[in-house]
Amino acid sequence: MVEFTGEHRTWQAAAREFAEREIRPISLERDQITDPAATFDWEIIKKGSRLGFRTAAVPTEWGGGGLDFVGQALVMAELARGDAAITKTFSQCWKWSHLIAAACTADQRRRFLEPFLNDDTYLLGKGGTELHAGSDNRMPPDDPDAGWMMSAERDGDEWILNGRKHYIANGSVGTLFFIDTRTDPSVRLSEGTTLFLVPSDSPGFRVGTVYDKVGWRFYQNAELIFEDCRVPHANVVGEVNRGVAARAGDTSEFGDLELAAIAVGVCDAAMEMALAHARGRRQGGKQIVEHQAIQLKLSEMHTLTEALRAFTFRTAAEADAGDARNNVALMNFATDTVQRVTHLNMDIHGALGVMRDQGVEKLVRDAAIWTHLAGDSVQRLKAVRNLL
Ligand SMILES: Cc1cc2nc3c(=O)[nH]c(=O)nc-3n(C[C@H](O)[C@H](O)[C@H](O)COP(=O)(O)OP(=O)(O)OC[C@H]3O[C@@H](n4cnc5c(N)ncnc54)[C@H](O)[C@@H]3O)c2cc1C
Known part of the structure; x- marks a missing residue:
């Protein structure tokens, strides 16, 4: 039997009220908009963010809500009674904000976690999936030919990224993405990949197709395109060629x-x-x-x-x-x-x-x-x- 604390109950009540008062009234209307890029609504995100739902999973020592897993599950279940896709837009940020807190350097936290905490429209995403790399990223066979292949080449203090990511959540609305690249194609995924923090205003980055899904229509899934996209070496998460291990704290x-x-x-x-x-x-x-x-x-x-x-x-x-x-x-x-x-x-x-x-x-x-x-x-x- 799981015990809920007073704090859990407070979060739960706030989520229930927000779902009832704000999410439910717009859920079906947003779902039925034909253009998949137009289903999104910044107002609901800003309102939810002001109540702490966007930043709920960031540890309190970094200025977030510090919700534990039980609390996170309570909040998500309540929000999702209103709309699964709106809920997922918030909780997608929980995973990756936690990764910034857990795996990034002090400099990276200052450059990315602080603005994330202070801007109601700052959304996060992560790009792994490519045209020929889906399930192989999740359960990689021991084979250098499997997994993401997007390239990243070092050029002095910068890296040059080339390739495309598919189906990326918060893709067309995200401010910052964790991006998986292949920096050594001669070895398997766990040994030859590097994880980068890529802000959406990086030169050479753009959003391609916004995917037209049958469900979760509010949730934006997009193609991310990298054409000689330059990111500083300071944006590598963990070590070069150890991108998978960098996520160990996630x-x-x-x-x-x-x-x-x-x-x-x-x-x-x-x-x-x-x-x-x-x-x-x-x-x-x-x-x-x-x-x-x-x-x-x-x-x-x-x-x-x-x-x-x-x-x-x-x-x-x-x-x-x-x-x-x-x-x-x-x-x-x-x-x-x-x-x-x-x-x-x-x-x-x-x-x-x-x-x-x-x-x-x-x-x-x-x-x-x-x-x-x-x-x-x-x-x-x-x-x-x-x-x-
Ligand atoms: C709503 C949504 C949000 C998403 N968000 C993100 C995101 O934010 N970031 C991101 O990187 N990706 C994201 N994805 C992509 C998602 O992770 C991939 O779609 C998923 O990994 C499956 O890959 P695939 O579509 O290429 O299917 P495939 O890998 O081509 O699989 C096709 C079928 O074959 C089966 N299959 C494949 N390999 C095996 C095997 N070895 N053994 C048994 N069966 C197998 C699969 O189970 C499936 O039934 C998202 C997808 C959706 C639909």
């Missing part, structure tokens, strides 16, 4: 927890919708909630949602205690759960379930994204490897 396990906590919020939203509809809709001479077939669906939704919540908070508490063993399994379970629960909600809504003005099918489209981040075959294999 919160990659948080990424798994994050997706599970957001799934809890989406399941809560689906449950709420399903109950309201089942109580309000009459068919067969009674409210449909009185039909056993509907009760069975509600029962399954409730059981799965509560199981996911329990697993998520147990895993968050374990992660706070330094044990991240179950994180990937949690993420896989979150994928299956969020997809099943949102489908059952759609089913309970009958025809309304597929009408675009209801927000029911939006949850199904949002849930589809989990497979491509959290629960594909590679992530399932990783969960087993954690046991071996």
Whole structure:
């Protein structure tokens, strides 16, 4: 049983109110904007940032909210009841701001963490994926030909970066990106890559395609293009050719927890919708909630949602205690759960379930994204490897 502190409860209440008052009213409207680059809304980001949601995971000694994993999961689940994609825009910053705090030099923290903390529009991202390097970055085979290949060549006190990154979260709105490059293509990923901090105003950097996703539409995913992009040597994170090791102090396990906590919020939203509809809709001479077939669906939704919540908070508490063993399994379970629960909600809504003005099918489209981040075959294999 996970114990929540008074501080956790304060954050949770603030997140609930923000989701209810600010996120929910704009969620569907933003989702339905056709142009993927126009779904984004700076106002909601600024408002959430002023409440501390953008900087919540930065340790207090560096001036952030200092939320532990249990607190982060609580906040994300509440925000995601309003909208998963808006939540993810904030929590994407949590991972990488934590990495700045954990792995960067004092000079880098001064140049990047301080402005991040002081600017409500300063968003973070990380670019690893390339056209021919997706799953191989996550579970690299022992092969020099696998993994990201974007080049970085040293030129005096600078490095020259060339290549493209795909599907990068916060790509078109980010101020600063962690970028994975291949600085020694003759060896495997863990030995021949260098991680750079690349501000979006670096010469030779530009944003390409903004991707048009079926779900999480508010969340900006973009192509990042580097054409003789120059960054100072002082922006190398950790050591040259040790880019993977530089992330050792990061919160990659948080990424798994994050997706599970957001799934809890989406399941809560689906449950709420399903109950309201089942109580309000009459068919067969009674409210449909009185039909056993509907009760069975509600029962399954409730059981799965509560199981996911329990697993998520147990895993968050374990992660706070330094044990991240179950994180990937949690993420896989979150994928299956969020997809099943949102489908059952759609089913309970009958025809309304597929009408675009209801927000029911939006949850199904949002849930589809989990497979491509959290629960594909590679992530399932990783969960087993954690046991071996
Ligand atoms: C919403 C969203 C946000 C994203 N954000 C970022 C980001 O911020 N930064 C970033 O760098 N990337 C990001 N990505 C990219 C994401 O990390 C990749 O899409 C993911 O790694 C999968 O790579 P891929 O799309 O190339 O699929 P592929 O690697 O081509 O995989 C295709 C299929 O083959 C399976 N497969 C591949 N290799 C194996 C194997 N060895 N064994 C078994 N099955 C295998 C996969 O499971 C999958 O089912 C994002 C993607 C999405 C959808």
